[in-house]
Amino acid sequence: LNRSLRGFGSTIFAEMSALAVKTGAINLGQGFPDTDGPESVREAAVKALRDGRGNQYPPGPGVPELRTAITEHQQRFYGLTFDPDTEVLVTAGATEAIAASMLALLEPGDEVIAFEPFYDSYAASIAMAGATRVPLTLRAPDFRPDLDALRDAITPRTRLLLLNSPHNPTGMVLTRDEVTAIAALAVEHDLLVVTDEVYEHVVFDGEHVPLISLPGMRDRTVSISSSGKTFSFTGWKVGWVTASASLVAAVRTAKQYLTYVSAGPFQYAVAEALRLPGSYFAGFRDDLRGKRDLLSDGLAAAGFEVHRPQGTYFVTTDITPLGEKDGPAFCLGLPERCGVVAVPNAVFYDDPDAGRTLVRFAFCKRHDVLEEAASRLRRLA
Ligand code: PMP
Numbered sequence: 001l002n003r004s005l006r007g008f009g010s011t012i013f014a015e016m017s018a019l020a021v022k023t024g025a026i027n028l029g030q031g032f033p034d035t036d037g038p039e040s041v042r043e044a045a046v047k048a049l050r051d052g053r054g055n056q057y058p059p060g061p062g063v064p065e066l067r068t069a070i071t072e073h074q075q076r077f078y079g080l081t082f083d084p085d086t087e088v089l090v091t092a093g094a095t096e097a098i099a100a101s102m103l104a105l106l107e108p109g110d111e112v113i114a115f116e117p118f119y120d121s122y123a124a125s126i127a128m129a130g131a132t133r134v135p136l137t138l139r140a141p142d143f144r145p146d147l148d149a150l151r152d153a154i155t156p157r158t159r160l161l162l163l164n165s166p167h168n169p170t171g172m173v174l175t176r177d178e179v180t181a182i183a184a185l186a187v188e189h190d191l192l193v194v195t196d197e198v199y200e201h202v203v204f205d206g207e208h209v210p211l212i213s214l215p216g217m218r219d220r221t222v223s224i225s226s227s228g229k230t231f232s233f234t235g236w237k238v239g240w241v242t243a244s245a246s247l248v249a250a251v252r253t254a255k256q257y258l259t260y261v262s263a264g265p266f267q268y269a270v271a272e273a274l275r276l277p278g279s280y281f282a283g284f285r286d287d288l289r290g291k292r293d294l295l296s297d298g299l300a301a302a303g304f305e306v307h308r309p310q311g312t313y314f315v316t317t318d319i320t321p322l323g324e325k326d327g328p329a330f331c332l333g334l335p336e337r338c339g340v341v342a343v344p345n346a347v348f349y350d351d352p353d354a355g356r357t358l359v360r361f362a363f364c365k366r367h368d369v370l371e372e373a374a375s376r377l378r379r380l381a
């Protein structure tokens with residue numbers, strides 16, 4: 001293993017999902033839904049396969065139908081206009097979009113400021129690009145970013161901000177004021193911004209404000225999203241980038257030599273998904289809101305301190321009231337103690353002590369599964 005990847009080993013999600021399989025515990029660790037997305041979208045994938053659409057290499061930037069649907073989505077939800085030919089790139093999930101962005105936009109020695117705790121691929125992608133990550137720690141209880149600390153973290157070597165809102169794992173959603181302030185800093189210091197917006201449709205309190213919609217940001221922001229979360233098809237790995245033509249061209253160059261193109265038939269299906277009526281998106285969010293409340297209440301009843309999320313399908317808890325001090329050890333023992341798997345937030349920090357007592361539970365699961373998990377967790381109380 002080369003030096004840039006040393007220490008990255010296997011991801012916490014693979015580890016904890018393997019533990020769930022081994023112990024038969026309810027898996028509230030890795031974030032994937034236990035119910036597939038809409039039937040009509042599945043049918044569209046089957047139809048594409050049968051009709052021979054996308055069974056051979058699709059175009060590098062993505063099939064035109066999907067690129068157009070992505071631009072229509074950006075227009076419908078945010079009033080943003082993109083050219084489907086030059087300002088959209090389809091990727092193998094948001095994960096590839098993040099990695100390709102880092103490889104395309106960073107020079108060795110550049111600094112990248114990212115919220116900590118961070119989704120685990122950020123650190124690895126920054127490292128693969130030979131750059132240095134500079135964490136901006138989000139702190140309990142509400143995990144709001146400290147904008148003065150952000151300003152202080154910017155140095156002459158800072159090249160870009162890698163932002164995630166709604167934020168995994170804390171569930172924090174940036175407010176319009178915060179997004180505005182961050183955009184002003186980016187303009188002032190001439191920074192690029194890469195925004196991971198995969199949970200854009202999972203906001204319970206507040207609203208999702210794409211950074212690229214702010215003044216001065218249109219040509220310096222790479223906006224990333226994915227069908228995995230919004231349509232509950234995490235296995236399809238269809239993500240995308242929307243940005244200016246020159247930024248898309250840069251990311252496309254890197255993507256070209258990572259995967260060349262993304263799998264074809266699913267792209268046609270995701271194009272259909274993006275055109276679902278507003279009621280789909282609202283229903284998806286409202287269903288998850290009920291699940292958030294169900295699991296948050298269950299965790300509180302079991303004695304956890306609960307940081308109820310504003311968005312995403314994760315709830316972060318503190319295990320201190322249970323007399324526990326060490327999240328990683330707690331999560332390793334949890335399947336044995338009560339048949340539930342969770343993820344220790346400590347793995348998402350550079351300094352694991354910063355998140356030592358925090359533990360994340362995913363609630364993108366059926367009601368009966370969440371109820372059973374809540375009742376098992378009450379054994380801890
Ligand atoms: N970013 C965040 C914040 C995520 O939680 C995930 C989820 N798994 C991803 C990116 C990756 O998305 P995809 O599965 O589309 O690669």
Ligand code: GLN
Binds near residue numbers: 013014029030031168
């Ligand atoms: N994003 C999901 C999570 O945070 C899982 C993604 C993955 O397994 N890489 O749980």
